[in-house]
Amino acid sequence: MLLVLLAIGLIYGAYDRPELFAQYIIIGVANGALIALIALGYTLVYGIVELINFAHGEVFMMGAYFALTVVATTGVTTEKGWLILAAAAILALLGSMVFSSAINWGIDRVAYRRLRHAPRLAPLICAIGFSFILQQMAVYWKGGNPLSPPALIPSEYRAYNILQEWFGLETRIRIRPLDLAVVLITIPLLILLQWFIQRTRTGKAMRATAQDRDAAALMGIDVNRAISIAFIVGGALAGAAGMIAVYYINSARPGMGFRYGLYAFTAAVVGGIGNLNGAVIGGFIIGIAWSLSDGFLKTYPGGHFSWWGAQWTPALIFGLLVVTMVFRPSGILGETTAEKV
Amino acid sequence: MTATMAEVKPGAHVGSDSIILRAEKITKQFGGLTAVNAVDLDIYRGSIQGVIGPNGAGKTTFFNMVAGIYQPTEGRIIFEDMVIHDGGGRSSRPDQVAERGIARTFQNIRLFANMTALENVLIGMHTRMRSSPLGALLKLPSVSREEQQARGQAFQWLAYVGLKGKGNETAKNLSYGDQRRLEIARALASWPHLLLLDEPTAGMNPTEKVQMTQFIDRMRHELDLTVLLIEHDMRVVMGISDNVAVLDHGEKIAQGLPIEVQRNQQVIEAYLGKSGAEAAAQSTSVRHDINSGPAQTPQEALQ
Numbered sequence: 001m002l003l004v005l006l007a008i009g010l011i012y013g014a015y016d017r018p019e020l021f022a023q024y025i026i027i028g029v030a031n032g033a034l035i036a037l038i039a040l041g042y043t044l045v046y047g048i049v050e051l052i053n054f055a056h057g058e059v060f061m062m063g064a065y066f067a068l069t070v071v072a073t074t075g076v077t078t079e080k081g082w083l084i085l086a087a088a089a090i091l092a093l094l095g096s097m098v099f100s101s102a103i104n105w106g107i108d109r110v111a112y113r114r115l116r117h118a119p120r121l122a123p124l125i126c127a128i129g130f131s132f133i134l135q136q137m138a139v140y141w142k143g144g145n146p147l148s149p150p151a152l153i154p155s156e157y158r159a160y161n162i163l164q165e166w167f168g169l170e171t172r173i174r175i176r177p178l179d180l181a182v183v184l185i186t187i188p189l190l191i192l193l194q195w196f197i198q199r200t201r202t203g204k205a206m207r208a209t210a211q212d213r214d215a216a217a218l219m220g221i222d223v224n225r226a227i228s229i230a231f232i233v234g235g236a237l238a239g240a241a242g243m244i245a246v247y248y249i250n251s252a253r254p255g256m257g258f259r260y261g262l263y264a265f266t267a268a269v270v271g272g273i274g275n276l277n278g279a280v281i282g283g284f285i286i287g288i289a290w291s292l293s294d295g296f297l298k299t300y301p302g303g304h305f306s307w308w309g310a311q312w313t314p315a316l317i318f319g320l321l322v323v324t325m326v327f328r329p330s331g332i333l334g335e336t337t338a339e340k341v
Numbered sequence: 342m343t344a345t346m347a348e349v350k351p352g353a354h355v356g357s358d359s360i361i362l363r364a365e366k367i368t369k370q371f372g373g374l375t376a377v378n379a380v381d382l383d384i385y386r387g388s389i390q391g392v393i394g395p396n397g398a399g400k401t402t403f404f405n406m407v408a409g410i411y412q413p414t415e416g417r418i419i420f421e422d423m424v425i426h427d428g429g430g431r432s433s434r435p436d437q438v439a440e441r442g443i444a445r446t447f448q449n450i451r452l453f454a455n456m457t458a459l460e461n462v463l464i465g466m467h468t469r470m471r472s473s474p475l476g477a478l479l480k481l482p483s484v485s486r487e488e489q490q491a492r493g494q495a496f497q498w499l500a501y502v503g504l505k506g507k508g509n510e511t512a513k514n515l516s517y518g519d520q521r522r523l524e525i526a527r528a529l530a531s532w533p534h535l536l537l538l539d540e541p542t543a544g545m546n547p548t549e550k551v552q553m554t555q556f557i558d559r560m561r562h563e564l565d566l567t568v569l570l571i572e573h574d575m576r577v578v579m580g581i582s583d584n585v586a587v588l589d590h591g592e593k594i595a596q597g598l599p600i601e602v603q604r605n606q607q608v609i610e611a612y613l614g615k616s617g618a619e620a621a622a623q624s625t626s627v628r629h630d631i632n633s634g635p636a637q638t639p640q641e642a643l644q
Contacts, residue, residue: 205464207453219436220467
């Protein structure tokens, strides 16, 4: 009921204040891309071992910290040429992808693999345990306070509006280079993932393992290897998301994995857990809902929602989760016994 | 862990390379239940070895031990002069067994239902392909060449089993008979030396059964295969097997040529029960048999 009211309000708002609305959609898309990257990790792992890897948010957080460390180690400053800056950014991106996938792979190797034939609850509890372990490791490593990443984007470009500067549009909608970068990094990764899963021999082995582990093994597929690769790929995507997030929200703290992790998990479930496209769609839905709720709703004209604020965002997002669970328990793209990876 | 056949059984009256698979006193216990009890079985290269027995006789358990799904409690299985499963020691994983050259189909079809027929066959080729994820990522020419060849071969396998033109259909949309054929194509794609068929004609009508029987025989000759066949349908087993082993309550109660097995009193009793066997001796119209189809008791099949 409330959601229907909200939807009507939003549609009217979009009509009434299109530029403001579009602005928040753009932020939402960038946010959504981030969430989608993390959600893919949940969904890949769930698809293949039916485990909700609650440590995944922390794998993302570790990626963020590692990216920050890499950039700090290279010692680049914004006075350097853009080529050097771009090289540092790519190095940090690849570094955090490798780092996060190593962590994710390690957790599976050390713990989950031993519990593969245990009751489902055992690896789940184990995952929650790893989530705390990783958080505490991050506190030990970098301290508990939020850290700002070393600047990579020259200050004059931080508030630079691509639409005005490049296209000369008279508009108040602002797309920053950062917003663009988020999408430009995410989309190729998503395409690469699709190609990897659908086209390559390893991807086929992963899909086969997800559908029928025993039959896959009898076809000569090393099931443990296929599962390891799912963890590695999921970790790499989380690492990339970590690198992007640390610059997008301009801070990193040990607890950041919790909220992003929960939202991404929600996105994966809303989209249909186990379904890759579903995770991406869910990610964008949650990202857009997040940004509209944080910003647009309270500035909505007429003041009907002036009481609304960012504190309601989790309620809205988990409300979406509840509604999905009630009306479409298998998620938007999920089928009851569907293809899982 | 490895042993040559000569070490295993010196002085065996057959040359080591004529036996492709040897099970030695193979036993499987589930808790207190003994599903397979000290079964010995030699399978000769190029032959079709039938395994029959009433429901619950341990046929599928035996199969699963060969395939590496269950580890034998005791005994060992030797495949092409290699001990692949050792009850006291290590057993190979299913994927390692597949790599050695054993492929199988399932009693209840287990295709990758949401993939196309072609993809199912490509997965069957998995062990014969070498490309690594990194190579695929870098689009190495060797990888794409291998991929091209694999697709070509997969289409050939589909044509071989009679699924020409159905490569792009999703497996779950194929008809029942076609799904069975696809399972065989998927198994053949790994170029197995030994093919395990678990009730390949289950659920088929008599015409389809005849076709399938002929196809298995053709495959064996054309592809140089050895076949281990579990089957309920007596006509199918007796028609194509070179040798038949009979399991009952986990034990091998008889083995020999189909005609010998059919006349074996113990076998008839196992299928019909003691009183049933006596009745069957008097009348051929006994119908409380193992299967729904007509003429399937050993005696009737014989006639």
